[in-house]
Structure formats: structure tokens, C-alpha cells
Amino acid sequence: MDRNTLQAASSIINKSHYLAALTGAGVSAGSGIPAFRGRGGLWQVYDPALARIDVFREDPHRVWEMTRTLMAMVTGSEPNPAHSALAAMERVGLLKGLVTQNIDNLHRRAGSRSVIELHGTLGKLRCLTCNIDFNSADFNLKEDDPLCPHCSAVLKPGIVFFGEAVPFGALMEARLLASTADAMLIVGTSAVVNPAAELPVIAKGNRAKIIEINIEPTRLTNSITDVFIRGRAEEVLPDLLGAISPCG
Ligand code: OAD
Numbered sequence: 001m002d003r004n005t006l007q008a009a010s011s012i013i014n015k016s017h018y019l020a021a022l023t024g025a026g027v028s029a030g031s032g033i034p035a036f037r038g039r040g041g042l043w044q045v046y047d048p049a050l051a052r053i054d055v056f057r058e059d060p061h062r063v064w065e066m067t068r069t070l071m072a073m074v075t076g077s078e079p080n081p082a083h084s085a086l087a088a089m090e091r092v093g094l095l096k097g098l099v100t101q102n103i104d105n106l107h108r109r110a111g112s113r114s115v116i117e118l119h120g121t122l123g124k125l126r127c128l129t130c131n132i133d134f135n136s137a138d139f140n141l142k143e144d145d146p147l148c149p150h151c152s153a154v155l156k157p158g159i160v161f162f163g164e165a166v167p168f169g170a171l172m173e174a175r176l177l178a179s180t181a182d183a184m185l186i187v188g189t190s191a192v193v194n195p196a197a198e199l200p201v202i203a204k205g206n207r208a209k210i211i212e213i214n215i216e217p218t219r220l221t222n223s224i225t226d227v228f229i230r231g232r233a234e235e236v237l238p239d240l241l242g243a244i245s246p247c248g
Contacts, residue, residue, distance in 0.1 A: 001231055001239060009227045010243035012209045013094060016183035021086060021098040022199050026188020026214060028104055030080035030234030033073055037190050042070075053163040057128070060154035064145045067157045071122055071141060074104040082187065083110035085237035090114060094244065096181075099174045101189060101196050103159045116174050118166050118196055124158025127151065133158065171195060178202040186212045188233045191220050200224060213237065 013019055025035035036042045046066050049055050056063045079087075087110040089095035097114040100107055103122050107115045125134045127148035134155060139146040146155040160166050178184070178199040191197040204210055204224040212218070212225040213236045221228050229236050 001229065001236065005227060005229050006239060006243050009211045009229055009240055012183050012211055012227065013185075013240075013244045016094075016209070018181050019089070019095050019183045019185065020177045020181035020203065020208075021089075021095055021185040021187065022178075022189060022196065023086070023098065023100045023102060023107070023187045024189025024191070024196070025102060027082050027086075027100075027233045028077070028080070028102055028106055029188065030082055030232060031077040031104075031106055033077055033104060035188075035190075037192075048162070051161050053161040056156055056161060060156070061145055063157075064154070067122075068141065070103075071136075074106075074122055077104065077106065079106045079110035080234045082233035082237045083107055083112070085241040086185075086187075087111035088241055089244075095185075097173075097177045099177060099196070099199060101193065116170050116177065118160070118170050118174055120157075120159040120167065122157060122159060125155040126158055127153055127155055129153045166195060174199055175202060178208075179206055181206070181208045183209045183211065186210060186214075186220065186225070187237070188214060189218070191218050213240075 029035060034040055034042050050063050050066045083106050086095060086098060090112055098107060098112055099116045099118055101119045103119055105121055105123055123136050125136050125146055129151050130148055148155055179202050181203045184200055184203040186200055200210055200220055201224065209226045210224050211227045212220055213229045213233050215232060
């Protein structure tokens with residue numbers, strides 16, 4: 001990794017008063033969870049239509065088959081050094097909040113506390129008829145599709161499907177974080193899905209410095225990114241933490 005680029009990023013972070021982060025599937029790649037797009041991505045194995053709310057309403061069983069595979073991957077995975085480095089940045093008071101598009105709970109498991117889950121979580125289930133949320137842990141999801149204890153409708157995984165609005169509270173918190181930030185770390189996201197993709201633009205509109213970490217350039221890289229660090233999040237973030245931490 002280029003030392004000058006790392007220095008430029010650490011200097012932005014050291015000077016910042018309000019650092020925020022936005023993460024995507026690439027931050028969990030080091031935990032063995034495939035990203036959605038690109039080679040080996042989930043959308044090459046599964047039809048993205050399976051993540052559409054209308055498809056769930058028509059055929060929830062088909063959607064649950066894919067969800068079970070996703071759950072098995074997530075349950076068998078552990079936070080990686082990228083998650084740990086972000087948790088450490090929060091612990092030492094540098095990182096004020098993190099918005100994630102991931103549904104795998106790995107940021108919290110690594111110790112991050114100020115986490116906004118914009119696309120929901122696999123840890124929850126929702127009855128679309130009764131509008132009630134349940135904890136996934138209270139159901140046996142291995143074989144049968146979970147049913148609402150009140151109305152027997154098939155419960156929906158607590159993740160945001162295409163065609164659904166993101167949780168209103170989470171979106172408001174995420175926009176507030178982005179508009180308060182004077183620096184933003186964007187890690188492992190292709191930044192093509194709104195409203196997550198609008199957050200870096202909001203931050204930049206308020207003159208925040210944008211640091212992007214990705215294995216390849218994105219649509220942000222040549223538009224609003226100030227410092228692009230090309231590399232794997234699980235390698236770059238611990239190095240960045242070392243560069244900004246006085247005892248690193
Ligand atoms: P994508 O799969 O679109 O993008 C993942 C990004 O991570 C790409 O830009 C990769 O280059 C990068 N990447 C892969 N491995 C990496 C690594 N080890 N280190 C750093 N970067 C790496 O995933 P998201 O941007 O998260 O939404 O996708 C956004 C949303 O689209 C998802 O939350 C999901 C999906 O449809 C819903 O399900 C609602």
C-alpha cells in the first residue's frame with residue numbers, strides 16, 4: 001500500500017472533529033461473506049428478483065430458500081480485522097457513527113456501538129399483516145418457513161427488500177450523521193444503491209473530506225472522493241488505525 005496515500009488519509013482523520021463511516025458488503029468479504037455485485041457475487045448465484053418485496057409476497061418460500069443460505073453464511077462467520085479496526089476507532093473517540101448496508105451484525109459483534117443498519121438485519125423477522133417484529137433467534141429457521149404466531153402468515157426476513165422503503169428512523173439518523181460529518185470513511189461499497197449512496201454526497205455537500213477504501217474504483221472515486229485507498233478493507237483498515245493512533 002502506498003505510504004503517501006495512507007498518510008493523506010490519516011491526516012484527514014487526525015484533523016477531523018466528526019468522522020463518520022459508511023460500509024458495504026466489501027467490509028465483510030474478509031469474513032467469507034460474498035459481496036452482491038461483481039465476480040463471485042451473490043447476484044451471480046441468485047436471481048436478484050428474490051430480494052424483491054413483490055416476489056416475497058407471491059412466493060415467500062422461494063425467498064426463504066435463499067435467505068436460509070445467507071443466514072447459514074452469516075451465522076458461520078466472524079468479524080474480521082476491518083470490523084475490529086472500525087470498532088477500535090469508535091472506542092478511542094475518533095469515529096462518531098457508522099452506517100452499514102450489511103445485514104450480518106458483524107460490526108456490533110466486533111464491538112461497534114453506534115451502528116445504523118440501513119438495510120435491516122437478519123436478526124429480526126416481520127409479519128407484514130400484523131406489522132409486528134420478532135427475534136429470529138426465537139424461531140427454528142433451519143427447515144420450516146417461520147409463521148406469525150398471531151395470524152400464521154409467513155414472516156419476512158428483517159432485511160430491506162427491493163421495492164420497500166428503508167426504515168425511516170435509520171434513514172433520518174444516517175442523513176443526520178452524514179450532514180454532521182467533517183470526514184467520511186467509505187468502505188467496501190459499490191455505492192450504487194440509494195439512499196445509502198446519497199450519504200457520501202450529503203457529506204461532501206457539507207465539505208466533508210471523503211476517504212474511500214475499496215479493491216476497485218467506484219462511481220464516487222473520480223467524483224467526490226478525496227483520498228482513494230485501493231486494497232482489501234481487512235488489510236487497509238488496521239494499517240490506517242495504526243497510522244492514526246498515537247500508540248499504533
Ligand atoms: P456490492 O456487492 O454492490 O459492492 C461491494 C463492494 O465491495 C464493491 O465495490 C467491491 O469492489 C468491494 N469489495 C469487495 N471485496 C472487498 C474487500 N475485501 N475490501 C474492500 N472492498 C471490497 O455491495 P454493497 O455496495 O454493499 O441491498 O451493495 C449495496 C446493497 O445492494 C446491499 O446492501 C444489498 C444489495 O442489493 C439490499 O439487499 C437491499
